[in-house]
Amino acid sequence: MQRWRLATVAGAALIATGAFASDSLQDVMKNRGLSQQDLLAAAKTYVPTGKRDEFVTFSSGGQSGQVIVYGVPSMRILKYVAVFTPEPWQGYGYDENSKAVLKQGRIDGKDITWGDTHHPAISETNGEYDGQFLFINDKANPRIAVIDLRDFETKQIVVNPIFKSEHGGTFVSPNTDYIIEAAQYAAPLENKKFYPLEEFNEKYRGGVTYWKFDRKAGRIDEKKSFSLELPPYSQDLSDFGKGPSDGWSFTNSFCSERYVGGIEKGRPPYEAGCSAKDTDYLHVVNWKRAAELVAAGKAKKINGHDVIMMDTAIKEGILFLIPEPKSPHGVDVTPDGKLLVVAGKLDTHVSVYSFEKIQAAIKAGKFESKDPYGIPVIAMKDALHTQVSLGLGPLHTQYDSKSCVAYTSLYVDSQVAKWNYCEGKVLDKISVHYNIGHLMAMEGDSTKPGGKYLVALNKLAIDRFVPVGPLHPQNHQLIDISGDKMQLLYDMPLPLGEPHYAVSIAANKLKPAVRYKVGTDSRTDEKHPGAVKAGEEKTVKKGNKVEVFGTLIRSHITPETIEVEVGDEVTIHLTNLERAQDETHGFTVSTYNTHASIEPGKTVTVKFKADKEGVYPYYCTEFCSALHLEMQGYLLVKPKGWKPTKTNLAAGNYTEADYKATLKKVADTQAVIDSVVAYITSVNYKDFPEVVAMVDDAFDQLGKTKDLKPKHEAAAAKKDWENANLWAEQIWQYQVKTADLGLRAKTFLEQNGAKKVK
Amino acid sequence: MQRWRLATVAGAALIATGAFASDSLQDVMKNRGLSQQDLLAAAKTYVPTGKRDEFVTFSSGGQSGQVIVYGVPSMRILKYVAVFTPEPWQGYGYDENSKAVLKQGRIDGKDITWGDTHHPAISETNGEYDGQFLFINDKANPRIAVIDLRDFETKQIVVNPIFKSEHGGTFVSPNTDYIIEAAQYAAPLENKKFYPLEEFNEKYRGGVTYWKFDRKAGRIDEKKSFSLELPPYSQDLSDFGKGPSDGWSFTNSFCSERYVGGIEKGRPPYEAGCSAKDTDYLHVVNWKRAAELVAAGKAKKINGHDVIMMDTAIKEGILFLIPEPKSPHGVDVTPDGKLLVVAGKLDTHVSVYSFEKIQAAIKAGKFESKDPYGIPVIAMKDALHTQVSLGLGPLHTQYDSKSCVAYTSLYVDSQVAKWNYCEGKVLDKISVHYNIGHLMAMEGDSTKPGGKYLVALNKLAIDRFVPVGPLHPQNHQLIDISGDKMQLLYDMPLPLGEPHYAVSIAANKLKPAVRYKVGTDSRTDEKHPGAVKAGEEKTVKKGNKVEVFGTLIRSHITPETIEVEVGDEVTIHLTNLERAQDETHGFTVSTYNTHASIEPGKTVTVKFKADKEGVYPYYCTEFCSALHLEMQGYLLVKPKGWKPTKTNLAAGNYTEADYKATLKKVADTQAVIDSVVAYITSVNYKDFPEVVAMVDDAFDQLGKTKDLKPKHEAAAAKKDWENANLWAEQIWQYQVKTADLGLRAKTFLEQNGAKKVK
Structure with missing residues (x-):
């Protein structure tokens, strides 16, 4: 049996070939066969x-x-x-x-x-x-x-x-x-x-x-x-x-x-x-x-x-x-x-x-x-x-x-x-x-x-x-x-x-916008009824309807677990809380055939029927930060009437030494941030709107660490080294994003002729 | 009410501007702000x-x-x-x-x-x-x-x-x-x-x-x-x-x-x-x-x-x-x-x-x-x-x-x-x-x-x-x-x-093919069971199932009318009979939500239920020739049990003079084709595989006129000037496609340094 039924192409291809290690324009033209007109x-x-x-x-x-x-x-x-x-x-x-x-x-x-x-x-x-x-x-x-x-x-x-x-x-x-x-x-x-x-x-x-x-x-x-x-x-x-x-x-x-x-x-x-x-x-x-x-x-x-x-x-x-x-x-x-x-x-x-x-x-x-x-x-x-x-x-x-x-x-x-x-x-x-x-x-x-x-x-x-x-x-x-x-x-x-x-x-x-006012339904240009602010996230269950009011920000989805019973109708509203213009997040749930692209400020709704039992990861589908793969969660579709027998999540094996090490890492990273900030403020960065936007976003990220310090300190006071360590670790996460933005701003300034200011 | 919820973009855009009427490289570089490195x-x-x-x-x-x-x-x-x-x-x-x-x-x-x-x-x-x-x-x-x-x-x-x-x-x-x-x-x-x-x-x-x-x-x-x-x-x-x-x-x-x-x-x-x-x-x-x-x-x-x-x-x-x-x-x-x-x-x-x-x-x-x-x-x-x-x-x-x-x-x-x-x-x-x-x-x-x-x-x-x-x-x-x-x-x-x-x-x-063997299902690489050759087209009705075995070639779809009763299940197989590698045809039926891209040699099937009465045009969705808009047909979805009362299509108002004029146009166009052929065969066109393919296709098109001459002559003998004129007109359609290919081949030869041969 002749399986393949395509005739093959005849004739020579006109391929531009030739290596160029030299940086001379003439050499490049010669090697690539370019005329003056080209x-x-x-x-x-x-x-x-x-x-x-x-x-x-x-x-x-x-x-x-x-x-x-x-x-x-x-x-x-x-x-x-x-x-x-x-x-x-x-x-x-x-x-x-x-x-x-x-x-x-x-x-x-x-x-x-x-x-x-x-x-x-x-x-x-x-x-x-x-x-x-x-x-x-x-x-x-x-x-x-x-x-x-x-x-x-x-x-x-x-x-x-x-x-x-x-x-x-x-x-x-x-x-x-x-x-x-x-x-x-x-x-x-x-x-x-x-x-x-x-x-x-x-x-x-x-x-x-x-x-x-x-x-x-x-x-x-x-x-x-x-x-x-x-x-x-x-x-x-x-x-x-x-x-x-x-x-x-x-x-x-x-x-x-x-x-x-x-x-x-x-x-x-x-x-x-x-x-x-x-x-x-x-x-x-x-x-x-x-x-x-x-x-x-x-x-x-x-x-x-x-x-x-x-x-x-x-x-x-x-x-x-x-x-x-x-x-x-x-x-x-x-x-x-x-x-x-x-x-x-x-x-x-x-x-x-x-x-x-x-x-x-x-x-x-x-x-x-x-x-x-x-x-x-x-x-x-x-x-x-x-x-x-x-x-x-x-x-x-x-x-x-x-x-x-x-x-x-x-x-x-x-x-x-x-x-x-x-x-x-x-x-x-x-x-x-x-x-x-x-x-x-x-x-x-x-x-x-x-x-x-x-x-x-x-x-x-x-x-x-x-x-x-x-x-x-x-x-x-x-x-x-x-x-x-x-x-x-x-x-x-x-x-x-x-x-x-x-x-x-x-x-x-053309004067396109770079972000939406927080909570916008971009298809109606109106406030989205499912929009919430940070800290207001909630999951509401009524009969077989589960409605999630969630948010997205580098690099986590809130909530990180959605628990439903098989057969539930699930509606998820997600608001992107970012201000940075390149912080679009995406959202999908494994095999439930849904996807949303959520640009900064936008609120989007996805809906599906949780018609099969099991464990279905969801995640951010954009490469939004170094920790984008960790921007994940689980949809748990439980059998009807399922009752838990075990109520604690497995504990990690963290010690006071881990906590101390994390605190040191946080201090070291802060020093890096400080040096970048010192450079940026030493030049005329305010003349570069792109940099001003990045600096705003960097401080926005760093600002999120404020609420975390009491959390790791409180856990440490209770000798709960896992939570102490991880809340401190979360500070480091924001620091990394701050440093990312700061370094990007620094590179931009260096490449675009920023000048020293007094 | 503030309808629009987008924040507008801040900052100046870095736009490359400047007009260039001069053809000097230096002027262009200056006007467009290009460095030597650029x-x-x-x-x-x-x-x-x-x-x-x-x-x-x-x-x-x-x-x-x-x-x-x-x-x-x-x-x-x-x-x-x-x-x-x-x-x-x-x-x-x-x-x-x-x-x-x-x-x-x-x-x-x-x-x-x-x-x-x-x-x-x-x-x-x-x-x-x-x-x-x-x-x-x-x-x-x-x-x-x-x-x-x-x-x-x-x-x-x-x-x-x-x-x-x-x-x-x-x-x-x-x-x-x-x-x-x-x-x-x-x-x-x-x-x-x-x-x-x-x-x-x-x-x-x-x-x-x-x-x-x-x-x-x-x-x-x-x-x-x-x-x-x-x-x-x-x-x-x-x-x-x-x-x-x-x-x-x-x-x-x-x-x-x-x-x-x-x-x-x-x-x-x-x-x-x-x-x-x-x-x-x-x-x-x-x-x-x-x-x-x-x-x-x-x-x-x-x-x-x-x-x-x-x-x-x-x-x-x-x-x-x-x-x-x-x-x-x-x-x-x-x-x-x-x-x-x-x-x-x-x-x-x-x-x-x-x-x-x-x-x-x-x-x-x-x-x-x-x-x-x-x-x-x-x-x-x-x-x-x-x-x-x-x-x-x-x-x-x-x-x-x-x-x-x-x-x-x-x-x-x-x-x-x-x-x-x-x-x-x-x-x-x-x-x-x-x-x-x-x-x-x-x-x-x-x-x-x-x-x-x-x-x-x-x-x-x-x-x-x-x-x-x-x-x-x-x-x-x-x-x-x-x-x-x-x-x-x-x-x-x-x-x-x-x-x-x-x-x-x-x-x-990479050695991709340029066309399929005629009648290929490209997804299985096997012969498509719905494939037919030119002249073998047919429509088969069994109960409420209508199966069309059709073909596509510049610039008509066979059949040009598909008649069904409301509620029929319609299956349409279409074979693209073209040999020219750029003669892909597309197919859709108005509002029946179906589309096929049919490259030369391919056979594709579309299926739908004709669940609404009325008249639904279908057409080739590719710009396949100068007459691509005329590559059309009608799906007629008739009420159940509908019987015709009028059985003749309206006649066009054509005269012997129209027929004679078309015959003259055909002769004139043939003269153009002959002159193009004379040029092509006067140079080493066989050294250019692209041109050989175009010439093959051109003669392929021209060959289709052979069967049409007896048709227009037979109609003329019966003084049926409409059909005499239109079958002659159809010869001209193939001539136009032949000329199109010939001119394209001529241009290619002129631009790629074809040489005179004896």
Whole structure:
């Protein structure tokens, strides 16, 4: 039997080899095969330790259902934010507080544990990125999530009430009043309603949803959100107008043929029937007026949601169509809001439409026809500013900080075209590896693009990286757009999911917090009802319900024993009492399939049924201190009615000499701490906020020893050498943490040019 | 009400700013604030497009339950491999084939959907990394996973039959006969057995499991695996002997005090009681002899698993203890197998033990005492080669390719110490940012370490990167160890989970496959029973069970309609018919919570109950071609007993002119293809395996047009212009894919110096 069914890879690998013991730059370049151009690219992308990236990119995580956060120009991934998918590291979907967020995303009463994230959007103020919120959509199970950029956590998921799939979201209006979500594959709008494909034209519908965002609450207001019914063209990407076009939105489409495919029915597949005609339709919507119509009660309720029906939209003059070239993807409004660029994947042109011309045609009532549903169609020639032939497979457009300069991805050519959309001419082209989907310039869809860098979001990279099996990474290539010619700077493998789109913001616009107020439920931003302070920890038993109100601090969990009877429902609330920003603790109980990540100040709840007898260790899952392995405890699940026969824990074999030795160790360590403190206070440490934070934390730790001295002295007075020794030992534990912080502060000061003070 | 409970960040960010329009290296360095040292580091780590990393690192994904794969020296993450946790991108836990792997990891009959991955190990041949398999453990829910490095997929999960937590795995014997997994927190070995903490010394036990690996099968053989009962000391890391010490293994421990903590019982916490004594115990085990004892029937069955009890081990002389300094973490055997280094986190020394001395003591029966369970204890002085004071918090040791040179992480000092273990002297130290756990040199725990680079696995990085909220990334710092002085090269943020340990292998030792034989179940490596070839697709209905045997190829799914009745159990098998290595397709059905990633040749099954009426689009979730959005279909869930009233699909409005226009487009496109083919065949394309693969695939695509010509001609003969036009259109679809590949091949050839041939 031939067990293994994989064909092996053929061909030579292009491996950068060569040893370098020499520190000469020339030797390194020679040994590693670097050209001068490579060195320049390295210098443009390398971020040395202690310095930071200029821009932060939020990329959709594709089929992983997450958001990927990475730095530009270093292209280093900083974080995966859990959104639609359970993520164990963050405890997302494993603790009760995050489960409540995922529960908002249930569809037809069932959990949806995956998502196909597509297009992230950063909240805007006056059309500029403001760095407060991030939104992202799920194509497969039509949903939108709200992520708060103060803590990079998902706060809300809303389910689209009328669609069965979507694609053209999220995009935000210039002041983030609304977030757009456009349908993709047409289906009946009524929930769980079956109509056969033979009634496709009559009963299947597309649409676009305008979600109302309440910035103060930091949440979408579902009740104030509404949709517009659209024909069963497969709606695709959208954009909001801005400046002169503010108040309008644009949504394109493919398969306006309304084709139903099926080889099994003797028909050509969708790909043929959906791309047979040379144009599809751009939908032009007056959304401000639409919102007024909804307020005026002109919407119909479908599945409890306000929908403006096509008839109403046509009658009220808020919906128009314009032909657009073949199977378009992006529709992208220029920074000044005057033009919009459509890229049709099966046409070599980008088409630049003029908002002014569109408005003139509407005002003049100049339409070339109506579509089968009666929607007025503006002639392409009456709306076009210009068309430019760029190459094969134009897909998506982004803007430069330089006036009139745009970049468009060419999927089939595997290139990026730089072109002038005012004058309609090509300026430059660069090859990428390989098929590029979206591209993304820094703040490149805002009213004030940041220029400098462009990222090409290329698909499966077959030969750019060391091979890692049949499933390849994607490749985000960084391109320098600061000069006249584009220059390729960096190949970045994407290790998880196929990101569809990304947005980048200047790093200094982000102001995330470093800790929570003690006792916060981070998913509601409210005080957690299970929060307790140090010394208030308790375990409450009521019938078969056991509720633990516990705390975490380096390096122990309180309580260290949880005793229940088999069958009990166990709820554990844990508050992280730390102030130090890197003192996240994690929590799990062996084989009870639960996990929480508890950052400083946060309170998190985990719940499970103790349905099997036995002894189950729990522990802190973060490497939080030198004694992190000792941050442990036991869940004891006793048989029903079990009664103890032995009531004392085994005593350790400690003597007065042990106690004395520990006291000496404590005194010695204090001397080390004193010397570190002497150094720190001898320099201008107060000029370094990082050090001030570490010093605060160090004294916080040392302060905890105060209560322990009476304890070891009292035990010693009773000649209880075990407790005397161990309480003294606990002082040493805090001293070690103090010394750890002090040494880290000292190193930082030495490396960052601290100066002596008087 | 103050809704937001986060404290905001204080202090100035260290942001690298400055524009660069100039291409002068000096200008770039000045604008970006780079020193000469920074430039050198950039040159040492930058991997230009088209070149590849020298080493591949497999890092545990920590609490994310995955494995992280990244390149060295670029530190770019290449892949996340799903192991213990469902991962939607890979369909892991979302398709039936991968669910079968996760099911092996069930504990007490229940799914465990998270894992705390700790220590990866690469399979070895004669003590050298061979790049065939990767193993990793789950601390929280004691399990081991087997990943096959031919396709980077998890093939097997085994559950430890007697532990409730573990830490000291995975480590492999020099020929990968056995994989070690050592317990962590002591508990009763019998499953679901409760004993109170008051019986800790008597009833709680530690242990170490030796998993038998069947390399030919590529799976662990659970029946041939066994464990050794150990005292309730918290066992920690382990290592196998090699060379002279082959046949022996070493496992250290902490909390040999056997302390039970609990402030709620008026006792100091575990952290104090577990670190009160100055030494813990290194366990020394003759595992080859242990395996013989098991074969001889001297093991006891516990939970159906062979366990050598302590009494037997003592009687047979296969188990010994040696004191080791305080709360050790790593025990690391030197490349020559003669020495072993123990780092105790609460002692400033590393302790180097001599295997020869240990054997001499055992042979001579020279023991200083017995532990409370009767295990002979060898005196530290009788086993020590040397001790070296390195600094605060020594934790883990790795080896250089240079003789006698070792590197040890210092957690509290946040440093790496380079030292000579033969002569016992410190050679160099370097500061890292910040608290370092494990460290890892290239192939640094094999018999032939690779030298060159070292990675410091540092914990939560508070100030190295742009802040991303209260939960910080970790920081893997790359250090150049090729010279006498260590040099810091690169800061790499870890975006997901806290990796505990990592292993690196020379990239050229990995030989992953690029595709599967058509119809493979990748989780069993066998032919998938649901696989079909092109043209064999079918849907089989039996009662309320619907089974679909479908295929995927650019850009359509066969079938494009699946019709079922509400309540039907739907099983869909999908075979990816592609040969191109980047033509992975994905599959999902709207709101039915399922996803599959189907690489070329793979067959995957998804299953769900169609429990709600309505129309649910399905689609390919990968950006697989310019027409990927059109790779769609509909699941129609009909009411029970529903009968159609209309049997024809709406006709498109196509004319003979449309058909003629499409035929012209087909001819024009063929001309483009011919010109590309002319170029490719005019150069030495056969010297480029990547291009040969693309050309093969291009002709593969073009070949599919052959069957379509008769179809459009037959329709045209019947004046069925719709089908005539659309079948011709389908030819064009294949042409576009052919052109796409051809252009990509052309670009590759132009950029890689292809030469004209006659």
